[in-house]
Structure formats: C-alpha cells, structure tokens
Amino acid sequence: MTRTRTATLALFAAAAPLFAMPAAAHGYREQGKPVAVAASTLVVIPNRDWNQLAGKPGKKAERWTLDGEQLDQVTFYGGIAPGEPLLRERDRKHRPLPKLTRETLLAEVPELLEATYRTDRAIASFTLHDARPERFLGTDGIRFAYEYVDDDNLPRRGEAHAALVKGQLYMATLDAPRLHYFDRVAPSYRALIDSATLR
C-alpha cells in the first residue's frame, strides 16, 4: 500500500517536469489599465504592455515578463501570511522552503528571499547587497539588491521592494541577466513599483 503510493508519487514527480509547457495561455497586462496581482489587493498600473506568465509559482505569487522568464522576470508576492512560504514547495520533505513568521522583521526579508532562492533553485552562489529603507505601498518598506548564478551558469541581478502590512508580506522582485537585460527592464519594473497600491 505504502509502496504503491510511493511508486505513484515517484511517477508524478518524475513526469511533472516533462510537461513544462503550461496548458493555459499567458495573460496580457495592458498599458495604463490598473490590475490586481498575485490574488491579492496589490494593484499596479503598467506603464507599458506586459505578459503575465501562465502557471503561478506560488499560491500568492505571480510572474510577469517582457521577453521570457529566462531574460527578465518580475514576481509579485501578495500578502504572504505567517507560516507561509514565498513559493510553492516542490519537495516539502527534502527541500522545505523557509516560512514567514510573526516575528519576521522587514530587515530579515532579504534573508528570507535568499534562503528561498537557494533552496528552490539549488543556487550555490547568491550575494545580497544594498539593503535600505524605502517607502513601498505607502508605508515603511525595504529595497534591496542581489546577484546569483543558478544552474544555467548565467549571472543574474535582482532588485526587490517589500513591505509588511498587518503582518503580511507584500513584495515585488525583478530578476534578469546582469548583461544587457537587467538595465533594459529595470525602468519598466520601477514604474510598476511606483504605481503599486493596496486596494
């Protein structure tokens, strides 16, 4: 019985990555039209057209891109509550993701993202830098930058903006190759951040 279940789970686990193509279509986020993101009250007004990638990386997360997630990726996290991870846990037993707690401080959010990336993407090289207070969603927030290399051997830069509102974490991140793409997409990402409000 247990063995059968294990075998079934193994088949699922092994077969899942084979069908990476999402069945659903990607969303279109039109310039100037306010839109709620990550199944939350977080609303942004795009200053140019964006694509919302089909398939959510987490229950309260959503990804946008201009040229494909390999080249630029904006992720919104909408109201992560204490006890919840940022992303969906793909292997809860062997690779559990860190969770937000009631005690998590804003200054600890960069480490939460770092630990999440390290586990979720099996990243060995990740550097955090340049964390500083910055208003986000009309409240005290944090802005920080980071760099990492994951298994495609391509160094990427990241920038994140986060705020804790009523104990829940709201965050947006930009991840893009440090060659060419980060600087190309950063102004459009920052325009999204500037437009972000809670409904």
Place this chain on the structure above:
Amino acid sequence: MKKRARLVAAAMTLAALYPQPAAAQEHTAVKAGFALPANSGKTILVFRPAVRVGAQSTGGLFEPNGDWTDRARANLEAALAARQAALGNIVLAAPVAFGDDARLVEEYQALFGALSRAVIGYQFFRGNRLPTKKRENKAGVFDWSLGSGVSALPGAKDADYALFIYDKDAYGSTGRKILQIFAALGPGIPVKSGEHAGYAGLVDLRSGDVVWLNADLAMGGDVRTPEGAQKRIGQLLEDFPGSTAAPAAPAASTK
C-alpha cells in the same frame, strides 16, 4: 494488478492535465532585412562552442559529466573546424582568452543559451507565444539582442559578426529509461529520456542583435563520438547565411 491500475489512473490524470503541445515548431529565424551573401567579404568571429554534457536522473535532473563534456567539446570543435571553410566569407577563430576576457565570453555564451531558450519557448512554439509579441510574430519580426556590450568581446573589433554555438546534452540514466518504458507500457504517456539541445546564432558585433538563429531542443547526433558531433554541427549550421555550397570554399584561413 490493483497497484498497476492505480498507477495507470495516476498517469492518465497527469496526461489529461498536461495536454501535449501541437507539433508545429520552427527552429530557424532571420532578423528582418538581414542578408549575408556568400563571399561578401564580411568577417565572422567563431567562438569555441559552450558545451555541457551529463546524465538525466530518473527524476529529470541534469547531472554534469566532466569526461563526456571534455570528449564532446573536442569532437564538436573538430567538427566545427572541418566545416568552417564552408561557412563562406572570412572566418576568424576567436583569440584564446584568459581571466576577465574568458569570463566575459563564457557569460555571453550563457546569455546566448538563455536567449535561445526564450526564443524556442515563446517565438518558435506557436501555441505558447507571449501576448505582447503576438503581433511581431505574425509579421515575421525576429527581434532579439544580446546588447551592444558584445563589442567588448575579445576579437570583436576585427570582425562584423560573431558565431555562437551552445550545446547541452543530457543522456537518460538507466532509471530514466526504465521509467520511460514503464510509462509507455502503462497508459502510454510519453516520458522523454534525455535532452539534446543545440543552439547556433550569428550576432551583429556592433548592436548585439541576433541576426540568425538555429535552435532546437531535440538535436540528433551523439556528441560523445566524432561522427555524432559532425552530424550535430551539420544540423546546427544548416542554412547558415552566406554559406557556400561547396565545402572547399575560398574563404580565408580558419586558424
């Protein structure tokens, strides 16, 4: 028996959840307005192929294999050298780079690999196109770039274009092959064993724009053997712009 029925049901659910993408898939594109006639006198800088070869675990993870990678790199370089004369125009081998220059080449090769995967996923595969790119796709626009930073690559100032070649091969492990057979015996869900991705691209060394790309996630030829590597390079450079029909073209030295 009960066990098997359960597995079959599980696999069928999976198959229903993830319908197979339509087969229509392109793998070559040229930037609008780009043409490179044979013997045009333009110079093409050829970088050593970026190669990663390994095994694919039962669960589908890539496990690098240094020995296979070394063998494949040598085979692919030899096959490429044998074909360079047929590329037409003036072909220059990129200078051997050290330190920061070598890291820069490696990083651009990795960026080229990522860009190729984005093109395969969102431009070549019709059913998966990004909404903001749909109009461009309909008009046959191919607009992708590595950025003008490519002009800092070693050897760039002496050439008009750079040829990038990126190869990633993962050979299915025994466990993976067993899973493949098992899945086929059951409900017939297609489990792919191995990954054979090859990308070749011609990049304008002033703008960084990709002017020609040939990228496929299912390449032929076992790159661990010289014959297989020849086949792979042949596929990668199929319809290379400005290539000459006869292999013994008058192109300049490849050294």
